Structures are given as C-alpha cells and as structure tokens.
Amino acid sequence: MSAVSVNKLTKLYHTKKERVKAVEEVSFEVSKGELFGIIGPDGAGKTSLFRMLTTLLLPDGGSATVDGSDIVKDVKAIRKKVGYMPGRFSLYQDLTVQENLDFFATIFNTTVIENYDLIKDIYVQIEPFKTRRAGKLSGGMKQKLALCCALIHRPVVLFLDEPTTGVDAVSRKEFWDMLKRLKDQAITILVSTPYMDEAALCDRVALMQTGRILSTGTPTSIISSFASNLFTVKAEKMYPLLCDLEAWDGARDSYSFGEFHHVILNAQYDVGQLRTYLDSKAHSNVEIHTTQPNIEDCFMQLMQN
Amino acid sequence: MKQFISFVKKEFYHILRDRRTLFILLGMPIVQIIIFGFALTNEVKNAKFAILDQSGDIATRQITDELDASRYFDLASSLKNYEEIEHLFRQGKVKLVVVFPPSFNSDLQHFNSAQIQLVADASDPNTATTLTGYATTIIKDYQLRLLHDKKLPYTINTTARMLYNSQLKGAYSFVPGVMAMVLMLVCTMMTAITIVREKETGTMEIMLVSPIQPLKIIIAKAVPYLLLSIINIASILLLSVFVLDVPIKGNLLLLISEGILFTLTCLSFGLLISSVTESQQTAMFISLVGMFLPTVMLSGFMFPIENMPLPLRIISRAVPAKWFYDIVKSVMIKGLSFQYVAKETIILAGMTVFLLALSIKKFKTRLA
Amino acid sequence: MEAENIITTEELTKRFAGFTAVDAISFNVKKGEIFGFLGANGAGKTTAMRMLCGLSKPTSGKATIAGADVYKQTEQIKKSIGYMSQKFSLYEDLTVKENIRFYGGIYGKTNAFIKEKTAFLLHQLNIENEADKLVASLPLGWKQKLAFSVAIFHEPQIVFLDEPTGGVDPVTRREFWNLIYQASERGITIFVTTHYMDEAEYCNRVSIMVDGKIEALDTPRGLKETYNATTMDDVFLQLARKATRADV
Known part of the structure; x- marks a missing residue:
C-alpha cells in the first residue's frame, strides 16, 4: 500500500x-x-x-x-x-x-x-x-x-x-x-x-x-529523460552573448544559468557550428563545455512543451 | 478534556500577555462609567438663570431661593423689564429666565393658582427642555410644601420619566446602558477577533488538521471572555453603587445571572461573526456595525425607543441589548423580581440559542 | 575608461540600542553595474539598503548615492533611485495602465512622457492586451516584470531590488533577468538582493554580508577562486556559517 x-x-x-x-x-x-x-x-x-x-x-x-x-x-x-x-x-x-x-x-x-x-x-x-x-x-x-x-x-x-x-x-x-x-x-x-x-x-x-x-x-x-544536447557557453560580454544565442537558428533554446549560458542545440547542429557562429559575432574568451542538465533545465523544457 | 483545558490555558496566555488589550478590556467599563457619570451626562448643573420679579413678594423670593439653592441652577441676575430678557439671552449669559407676574403671592393665596412663565434659550433644545423640567419640578415641590396642610384643588403631574428617578439623575439610565455596551465590546468583538486571528496567522489550519473537535475550540475560546465579562459586570455594579450612588434595588443574583445570559448572547454573536469572516478588520467592522451601533442607538439607552418611527421600533426588537437594557433597568433601578422580566429573559435566551446553533453550524471544519 | 562610482560608502554604520546592525561597511558601485548584495537573514542587508535609499539615517560613516549625501540630500536621492521589493510593488486593484500612470505622476512626469513611455513599456513586456486589466488578474511573473518596469519608469540612475524573483518559475525568472540586463545596458545601476545563489552569478560583482560586515566583495568568479568553491552556494555557505549572531 x-x-x-x-x-x-x-x-x-x-x-x-x-x-x-x-x-x-x-x-x-x-x-x-x-x-x-x-x-x-x-x-x-x-x-x-x-x-x-x-x-x-x-x-x-x-x-x-x-x-x-x-x-x-x-x-x-x-x-x-x-x-x-x-x-x-x-x-x-x-x-x-x-x-x-x-x-x-x-x-x-x-x-x-x-x-x-x-x-x-x-x-x-x-x-x-x-x-x-x-x-x-x-x-x-x-x-x-x-x-x-x-x-x-x-x-x-x-x-x-x-x-x-x-x-x-x-x-x-x-x-x-x-x-x-x-x-x-x-x-x-x-x-x-x-x-x-x-x-x-x-x-x-x-x-x-x-x-x-x-x-x-x-x-x-x-x-536522464532529458534528451537534448546541452552546452554551457561563456564569453567576456554575457548579455550580448545571450542575445546572439537567442537569435541563432542552431539553438533550440538558450538561457542564462549561473555563470554560464545554457544552450540546447537543434538536432542537425553541433558544437563546432556553435563555435564558428560565436566567433563570427566577435565574442572574446569564448568557453564551451558539454554538461549534464539538472532539474531546472528539465523543468524549463517541460514547461515549454 | 485535557485538550480542552490546555486550549483554555492557551487562551489565557494570549489574553494575559497582550497587556494593552487586557488593560483596555478591564479599564473600559471604569472609564466609561466615569465619563458618562461626570462628563457626558445630559444633566445640567449650575445653569445660570435670571428672574424678572414683577411681584417681589415672599413667595417669589422663596421660589427664587429654592431654584438658586438647587444643584441645577445659579442665579445670575435680577431683571427689571421684558426687554432685558432678550438682551440677556443674546449675550448668552443665562439659559433660563423665570418671570413672576405682578401680585403673584396674592393670586396664589386667594385663588390657589398663580402663573409663572419660564423662558428658556431653546437654541439648544435638549438643555432647554431639561432646564424647564427641573425648574417645574422645583416649583411644584415648593407648592407642595407651601400648601402642605391644605386640601389641594389640583393634582401635580410629574412626568413618567421621573417616576423612579425623582432627581432626574442620568446615571439611572446609563449604568444599564454602559453594562450592555461593555459586554458587547468585550464578548462580541473580542471573541470574533480571537478566532479570526487564528485564521489569519494560519494556526487555525493546524487546529483543523488536528484531532481536536471544533466545538471544543469554540467553547475554549469563549471561556476566558465569559470570565472577563463577569469581572466587568462586577466592576460596573461596584462603581455605580459606590461612586454614582445608583443603588441596586432588585435581587443581585438575578441581576448577575441576567448579565451572564447577555454575555452568552454576545459570545454567540461573536462566534457567528468569526465563522463568516476571514480578517480581523472585517470582524471588528462587523462587530461594530452589527452590534455596537445598534446597542448604542436602538437599545433605548441613548434615545428613547418610544419616540422612534415604527420601522426602527421593530428593528430595535431584534437588538439583544434592548432586551438586556430593559431587564437591567427593571431589576436594578425598579427593583422588580424575575416574573416581570421573564418575557425579556426568554427572548434573550432564545436569541442566544439561535445564534449559537447558527455559529456552530457555520463553523468551517475546512478552509474555504 | 573607468566608469564613475554611483554609490560610494565609507565606514557606513548603523547602530540600534546596543546592537550594531551595519558595521562600518565600505564599498563602491559603478554606473551601470549589476551589484549583488547577499547575506543571511539578519546579516544587516535590509538596514544597509534602507540607509542607501535615504530611508534611515546612518549612525556614522559616509555614503553618497548618485552624488547625493545620505544625511542631507535624501530628497535628491529619492528622485534618482527606483525601488522594488517582493512584498510591495503594484496596486492590485488598479489596472496596469493606472499603476503606471500613478507612478509616473508621483515622480512628476509630464503626461506626454507618461503616455509615450507607457506605450513603449507595454510593448516591451508584450502586455498591450492586458493594459486595462487589473493587476490582480495577472500571473505572478508578469506582475514582477511589470513592477520592475514601473520601478525604472522614471529613468532612475539606480534601482534597488529586494528579492525580486521569489517564487517565480525558472523561465520567468530568466525573462526578469533579461530586463535587468537591458536596464543595465542603458546605464541604470542595479543593486539587487536575492536568495537564489545562481542569480548571484548573473551579477557583475557580489558582496556578502556577515554579522553586519561585508566579508567578501568580488566578481562571482573571483569569489569562487578565493574560496576554492565550485558554486556561489558554496562560497555563501562558507561565509555565512561564520555568522555568530542570530537573525532578528
């Protein structure tokens, strides 16, 4: 029971x-x-x-x-x-x-x-x-x-x-x-x-x-049911970075998360394209890492579905 | 039972620790009695009056002395002619002028009848009425004594209002009124507030989720206020007997029992308010408008009910304080026994049962 | 180019009877900066913030807000700051437009200014259709975003935010922060307290108050390096655990 x-x-x-x-x-x-x-x-x-x-x-x-x-x-x-x-x-x-x-x-x-x-x-x-x-x-x-x-x-x-x-x-x-x-x-x-x-x-x-x-x-x-390729991104200027990420076709979603921004890439895109895109926008000190999502990532995805 | 006792104990903690409220609750009857007794009374003391004595005989002088000696009047001046009357009133120096016609005493002696004219400043009609009333009484008293051993060709009419209150002391009417008002405030408002406060702070939520029965909560909430009310009844009675010289003519036990009955009516009303309101402000507002104002306006304590238009007279019958006021007046001032207030008592008891049943029925064992 | 200091404090202290709520704090905030003001309950954050807003007179020390002195020029301070807290922000029984109008009026803005700015604001928040609805009927997240926009409606130089994002969902919280970023880009200085440690990361610099003193002040990254921590949460816990006084 x-x-x-x-x-x-x-x-x-x-x-x-x-x-x-x-x-x-x-x-x-x-x-x-x-x-x-x-x-x-x-x-x-x-x-x-x-x-x-x-x-x-x-x-x-x-x-x-x-x-x-x-x-x-x-x-x-x-x-x-x-x-x-x-x-x-x-x-x-x-x-x-x-x-x-x-x-x-x-x-x-x-x-x-x-x-x-x-x-x-x-x-x-x-x-x-x-x-x-x-x-x-x-x-x-x-x-x-x-x-x-x-x-x-x-x-x-x-x-x-x-x-x-x-x-x-x-x-x-x-x-x-x-x-x-x-x-x-x-x-x-x-x-x-x-x-x-x-x-x-x-x-x-x-x-x-x-x-x-x-x-x-x-x-x-x-x-683990969160099926997305999630990356953390960081650059010198965080807010312009976020604006650029939001404007990019390759990102299914992007949002700030602690000291990084989280980016979920669309299926046909990979991390190389992300880097190229950010370089084209002249961001300096760009850092990109793969990361495990946490409950907050999941919550946001579930909210938007 | 342990639950209940523990709950009552907690209520006492709340009351005893809120010193300011406790002070107000216990101090209020004292302050009100004193305010009504000495300041706010509609009695007039030492009002200035003047005379226009066109006769100047022994009777007019004696009457003037009687008036001057009473606690209500002070002689301000003696006038020579009618013109001065208006002049004096315009200056606001006197409230009343007593006019004796020429040959006052001889008229009185020979015809057993004489005229006195009382001229009052009626810009304040209440005072004017009261003053002419006082003056009339004093003059008639004088006549009574003057014609003591003679057969009177006329009867003296004193008004009903003075029947049990020959000195026209305001205290006789406001002591029962203050009693009704204080019990009202303590019981209705405080009971309503104390329960609603638990709703506001969220403790009621926990109480409802606990196994304690709602009835126990309700009764436990009422007990301390019942006790406070008994203290208040006692202090009002003590003050009225020893400070205001208003004696308790009737049975003291009966009077106290009726007081407790009215307390229960008020408590039930407070409980009803608390079960239908969600905030302390609303509870206070409803207690004031729903109970306190009717008590002041419609119980007969401030304004005589007989003079009200029919709709108000009908509404006043639904005001518990009206019945309590009648009871206290009958028992305390007139000294009547229970059989004379049985009807009022039954009505009050009926109201209590009705209010209590309704509030228990309305008491929510859940939120919203 | 170094931006100018918009908030400067020097040994700012507030004592209540026998109790030092704020103990000689000194720091500067630059124009356009997002400044995180953290501390455990009772560390003295609220008292410090009240002094900076000109609501409470310091016991000693110096402070200037947008060039105005906190002792003498409180009226001037009030004109140059905006304020928003979680507890009080908007009148629930007024419509969105009425609220904006009311605040515009308080700060003595002209009708033309209010009209133009209102249209812009409604558009920015995408709530043009809700303009005539009562604030009470809006979802919490919208209310908070609106409250922020109202707080900076009169274009203050600094806006003080007291736990602005309590209880909202993660998506709305980020939308809220985007508004903060935009305001900061326009040169408005943001002074914010929060219980969410990840939000501390969004700030340019963060100060952590413990027992009335500023124990640490640096960029989030700098703090994490200094305290050898992976998250701001760790940094905060390390510092706040040192606290000896209970909150009041």
Missing part, C-alpha cells in the same frame, strides 16, 4: 469572471518512508494540493488516500495521523517555545515525553531558548520549532508546505539535513518547494506548473 495515493485530483476555485483550475487531474503515488518533493513555482497548485491531502479543502474531482484513509470520507482518521506545516509560520507567537510544544502535544492527545526521541535531534537546537516567545525566535529557529510541533504526535505522513521559502541558504541546508534524518525514522514526507535545486535532495519528485504535474520520478530518471 502506498503512503499517499493521488488519483486525478482536481481543485477549482472561482473568481468573479472565471473558474481557475488550481489543481488539475493530478495523480501520483508516494511509497512508505519516501521523501517526496513537489517542485514548482508559486501558483503551481502545491498548497491547494497539500490542503486537499490534509482534509482542509474538498477536492472538486478525483480521489486520494493518505495511509489508506480516504481524504473525503475518513477525515477524522487522517487528522489523527498526518503532520502538517503550512507555508506561513503558524505557531502562537505569544507563547513560549515550551508552551507551543506542550500545547500541540495535548491537542494531538499525546505528550512531549512520549515522542521525545523523534524530535530530540531538532529540539536540542532550540532547547536553550525554550522560555522565549516563539515570535522572538529567528527564522531558522521558528522553522525548527514548527517542525517539532508538526512531528510531536509521531505522524505517519508529514506534509511540509514550502518550509524553505524566504529562508537563507544556511538554514535551508540545515533543514534538509533534518529531513534526511527523519527519513530514517520511517516517516513518509511530502515537501513542496519553489527551489529547483532542492529536487536533488528528494527520493522522488513531481514537477508541477499551473496545476498540472509535468513529470514524476527520481531526480536522476527525470534528468
């Missing part, structure tokens, strides 16, 4: 003029103990999807089960066994760290001591501040506390909605390290993120855009 099974799940929302499909016939399976990433920009439908799976929203179509319980019929069962960390910091700012944790434990009919082993690794980091009000914690600390509160009842499935948005690179890295350790505790984790580079840290990912899933699979399998 899958930990999470989603079948053609759809959510509409109504604006004054039209009906927008926030989530459109989304299907995927998450195995037990998996760290599953939903990768997509704002407006992809990640939050609506998570809210449906945590019984906060009713779907307009399709079905889904979480740990075998139906998200529409078995609301009570699901509410007992999932942990949920919403996108915004959602703890009581005027309660201390300790009070928040105790409160959430009681609400979930458990105690901090009972499941202390599960949160111990994370909790020791915030323990020095346990009498401090949650609102006075730093961003990274808040996040750790929120994770503790979401874990306190030992959920079977943990939903983390954009836990790393607006958090700096150091805290992001720490957070992912914590998730890795949680995986060893056999908790199934679904995490959503707009950061493409975080995909590589998941067991499997679903790439999402405007309510639809573009692709599902392990990061490696998604990358």
